Amino acid sequence: MKSLVMCLMVAVLALPQYAFAAIGCTLSNPAEDLKYLYPEMTTYKEDLNEFPRLKNGAELFSALRERLGSDLDPIYETFETPYTVYSVFKGESKIGVVHGVNVPGKGGVIQVFLSMDPQTAAIRRFFFQRLESPAARQLRSKEFLNQFEGLTLGDFYKHDYYITVDPGAKADKVAAITPPSFDPSGRPDYEASLRGIRKNLILIDFFVYGKKFEPYFERAKQAAEKAKARKE
């Protein structure tokens, strides 16, 4: 009996590592939350996406880092991290996409959720599911959240282009976002939130929109490379 139990214990621990999901970010009550976001909905579907299970998953994971422009957190942004995409339907028509990510903030993890237009991939609403921050009230203010409505991942890539080539350009919608007024201690969480939105958009572009905004990324990248070459 003992040896059987020991074998079973070893077997559990020896299961392939890819099977063990790390941290995901899910809606705690999907039906309630999705209904709130899309009052006209009739059903919703959850899809779990994990890099290890995707074809070229490793390549996509390194692409995430490149597009995010910063190192990935070893706890919240691992290769094994699962991502749940919620597709919202009215009858047979897809009327929305909702996705959340975890990003490390100063006061703990920040859970950044976006609801998207399924056709244009534009942000419909941006909200925090969890936000423990000294600037929580300011960051949750409607005035701040509403500024992201209508933005796409393309706008974030354009921002990369403009800050390199034409700082202050009127077409730079991301640069035009006004941060709420908060105590300096809230600054890291503001920056973490922006990073969370960007990460969220990149992942949705990978999982749902087939890397639709890659041409914007490529152009911004080329501009940055040119600028770098000029400096040299």
Added chain:
Amino acid sequence: MGAARNWQVIGGKESVVRFEIQKQFLAAAVALVAIGLCAPSISAAPSDEKQRKETAAGSEIDPFADLAELPAPQATPEQASRSWRETLLTENFGFRKEVMSQFDMNERGKTASRQSVGFEALKKFSTATATLASFDFQGRLVRRDGFNPVQNDMEGQGRPGWAFEYHNAYLDLYNVLNPLLSDEQRGDTVGRFNLRAGRFYVPFGLNLQTDTHGTVLQLSNDRNFGFERDWYTGFWGAISPDVNYDVYYLAGSGYDLKFKGQSGLGAIRLSLANKYSYEYGLEGGLSILGGERLSPDAITRRRILAVNIGNENRVETKRVGLDGRYRQAVPTGLLTVTSELSGGRDLSSNLFTQLYQAEYLHASRQWGVSTQYRRFQQEGLGADASIIGEISWYFRNDIGNSNLHWIKLNVERQVEQMQGPHSTIATMQYYFYQ
């Protein structure tokens, strides 16, 4: 740089050259002022003339205009091809492994050990447009040597040596009325009628919202009912955007599903919707439970009460409970206060349960401290009460409880006991869940 070089090379013709250079400087200054006035954005751009022109043009011309008509997106990333078995175990399938090592000792030197390896599997089932169901199973292989009544192992006394334990084992069916409804009605009722069947936390108090599977500190259900999970079936969902409900019939048998003449328990819980937790840090609810359950082992009062009815297995049970939890970010971390209060009767004996807990988690989420006071009082039998202090060091502490790794030191001082001496129990726990 060009002007400086001329100055050095030309030497004797200083005055003429200086005049020429002054003219050049003057012209350049005028040009710079003009540019500065007309195109302020250029001031931050590189000094290279060609680039300035490009940049100035960039302010007016959309450099992404040619991308307005975006190319058709590439196909979404392909999933690696796999068999039906692989599909079953990979698509919308979560699997976590768990390792727990726990040692405890009381002030009289009595030691106990619990070592375990476990797992949790969660599978969701979907159609093209809807997630229909999910199944969760959580179990452990455990080795126990000795026993002390540590909060998170009250059942351990009856399981010395090796044991396989199941914990969660339930199926959720979502929006079960959908097949009977029109699209419009489905929209109106989404999230309202979900069915649960299986073994999970007793729907009383904060346990439904709180996974205490790995923690040493527990909520009050185990002491209140003799078990913190039971077998049950019933509905759950949202009544309104503000209120959630749970309505179940419980077997009232605790660990094993048994029917030995007990009528079972009916339970209703109304709780605040999740938005209160996210937006205000507030959770809470009102619970009502009543019926007949099988009395668990190792609870002193059972023998006394059983004498009253002549049947040692069944206990008529009534409870009403009120609970709340408030989470507040403080400058260096997170403060959480929790309370569960409940009153009711077991047979003809009134009882009252209290639990108060305060937790502080440092902003790094690497360490935290907690304290709890719990008291269970029963008419005619006295009370069991404890004060507990705990310090935790986290290697990983995911907010979603899906990636946990810690060491905890927990010290419980029993300040009142219905029977036996008051003990102090120190517990050291290592826990890994990923």
